[in-house]
Amino acid sequence: LSSANLGMLQESLMEERNNSAIMAYEKYLAETAIALNASREVAEMDAKDVVDLEKELASIMVPREDKRDHSKRLNPVSLNDLNSISDNLDIVRALRTSFDTVNITLAKNERIISYYPTYIGNLSSVLQRFSNRTIQNLFGFSYAVTRVAGLTRKLRDIKLEYDMVVNGVESEPHRKDFCIQKTSAAFWKGLSKQYVLRKFPKAAKDYLKKMIKHLMKEFHRIIEEATWMSGHTKVGAFAKLASMRQSLGYPDEDFEDSDIEKFYENHTMKYMDYYNNEVIRFNQARQLMLKSLRQPSSKNQWELPPHEVNAGYDPNQNLLMFLAGILQPPLFSETYQHYINYGGMGVVIGHEITHGFDDEGSQYDKDGNLRNWWTEEDRQSFRDRAQCIIDQNSNTNVVEVNITLNGVNTQGETIADRGGLKESFRAYQRKVKRCGTELLLPGLHLTQDQLFFLAFGQLFCEKWKPPILKMLLASGSHLPARYRINGALQNSEEFAKAYNCPLGSFMNPQKKCSVW
Template sequence: MIYYCNLLTIEEKRKIRTEKLTLRQLKLKFPEFDWTEFVQNGIFHSLANITLSDNETIYLSDFEYIKNAIKIFSQELNNNKKNLDNLFIWVFVYFSREFLPKKFNVVPAKYSKLLRNHKKYSATRMTGCIDSVSDLMEFAVGRLYVDNLDLKIGYPDNIFNNTHMTEIYREYKMNNFNFFANNILINQILVRQNLQELGKKVDRKIWLMGPAVVNAYYSAQFNQICFPAGILQAPFYDSSVPNYLNYGGIGAVIGHEITHGFDDKGRNFDKNGVYHEDGLGDLWTNKTIDSYKSRAKCIVDQYNNFLIKQINKTMNGNQTQGENIADNGGLKESFRAYKRWENNNGKEPLLPGLNFNQDQLFYINFGQVWCSKYKASYLEQSLKRNVHSVGEFRVKGTTMNMKAFSNTFNCKPGQQNNPINKYKIRNLILRRSGNFTFVCILVLLMIVWLVKMKLLDVRKNEITLVFRVLKSQSIE
């Protein structure tokens, strides 16, 4: 099954092509696969009792992957169907191993720990079970998490509605003696609930991530950014520290997620979350697209030249393009937001015992967020699969493109961290968004600050930021 392994290597993940077509067109494009059997008698019917017509619209988010997978699977069906049977059984068992007795996970756990060098993979059985419950019942766990916070921000209003929560988990009939069966049941419920949303009006109030998760996201289809309560803690955010640290932490994250609305993938979605091939139609003019691609190529070339000394290989600028654009735009806008706040409120006290000014501490906290140490084996895998640059270059790649960084640290022109040519795709993004990026960051951080100072009474202590990108303007 070497071919299958090759499919899992995402060398050019950022170049994934999304294609819109009907079920009928899908059947004509890939006649080797029995789509009728899959749709009418597969999980759509067996789990959700859904019947799709040939006119149903389908979005293939990774067209080339599907094409290659069907080609390889068709070959295996013709040559040795048993290989495919074994493959699907193996995949099912492998991804179910953490729900099986401990002996099934000894070897995979050792492999994962060796490869990723992460505490999660050497966790006890108890912490493993806690992780599983957190994944499968995100909002129930999220309620426990935020219920113990002094300042409750970043969670959906209805998790404290017992009727609502009971309805969500009504079908979860747990067996106290069969962890594996519980997992299968919950996954069946989740898949069915997901399928049953087909054809319904999109509910933009739905959260796609639980409140306890230390993460943030931008959804192109929902045209929203979301910051769960889990990420609103140090080093990203701390109500007891000066604002320059919070702007360098959570501010950069907020700017990062907003900028995703204009990265190499997000720019193809309009304000309603509808996909447009290459940003055409009413979104961008050809001149704007050409200018964007030219500037984006500069970012790609810059990151392609970053050498990871530990493994003597360079970063993949194409694969990490979208995240690099978001990192660059996010940090610059967060710094602009902080300077605006500082102009209105005055300079904050410096940290005692450290010989750094406010601007320097802004960048230092940003660097601290991505401070990392990796094993060589992890770096090798990251180059193949990860759409994010390694921590070192998430910091260096963004700061070397900022004149403000060079000025505050007195970097000489031409030094490694102060190159003559600085790449400024952010300027084009700002023109596209009518400065909405900057305004969103400033408004959110001002709200956080006001809550911290107890100058603003937020109903139920909840802050939810929904980002409606103004993408409908066409500019030259």
């Protein structure tokens, strides 16, 4: 049990009531209801009440900073005792009603994990201050805005007006792109199979496996060299690193045509009926999720479409994921020079490996269990090193919007960025020793090491509108690209040496911070 997503980000809803984004959201709800034949007077009143309710719900949600300690999430309670922590909310009835739809009976001793009991406890008192109509409308508006925005021209214009205020959007996505996105979400297995056949040859996967092997060896050496860690904690770190599983490019199992046909055999689609197809797809996904209760988790199950441009690390499975969509030029190719591949994709690989040992990932053991394998002294040494990063980020102002970075929420990504850069550069150096120095790129008067860091600098090319940038800074864990790249390089002695940056200069400050 946890807090549900609201119509806006928690941080946005906690702004003043007359904030332009909140008022645009209220108008968005009202105009959507009016377009669906509600009277203006009633729709505007209902929308106002729902926004008031969402603001109250946002105020009792746990701050993101507090969510980084995952031990606070582990609060088991039996189904029989669940209502005792939720006062007048009959959560048990709601759960049983949901699972009844898939013929699963919940026993009284069924164990529930309550992520944040204080939120559940406060929820009842908040809801008691609002009418049943407003609570029902919260669900109704939530359903409406997620289901109908892609239908009529009028509804799309209402959504666009909202996005212009809140997200700085100037025009809606091309209809073709919208349709591709929806089709991709509905039929990702079939689409991914065709993408992989055309865009990700076996040679690329073989090269990737070697890169990961080299990066993991380098991280092993970094752990060995860590003078701030005791032998006891290093044993746990080595075990976790050795146990990391890998999902590379695409699934090795259940990816044949017959497997894909079986996956979709119960998917019903109606010709020329987009809305009902979306409803059917949602219900099918929901039933599949409910049926998974008490089923053993599959270590071979892919949860992300291989054609997506993405990579990740899942601490619950101790799993590295690199999708075929990200393993493409200009970031990666088995035909590229090693300094390009290691400066680009190599850093991404190192980044994800390091996530297993950042402030959140390090709370999980080699089997993905939330278990402390650190000595208290070593954990404190980790915190001290992380605090240096937190302080650096907290003293960095994003000049584009004049907002200071949140050092606590960005520490994990920063730890991973700096660790990944270090691991990949060291792995590249060993590659050069084994294979020899590569030819330089024509027309560029840069050394191989400089080209490595140049490839890294081109990893994150982005430009944000101010409203979106403000939203990302308030709720996100990543730094904007400019600060992300410069921050990693400023804290890299290898970069300073490669580009001959004088000690004390902007790109080579005297004080440097890293965990790994």
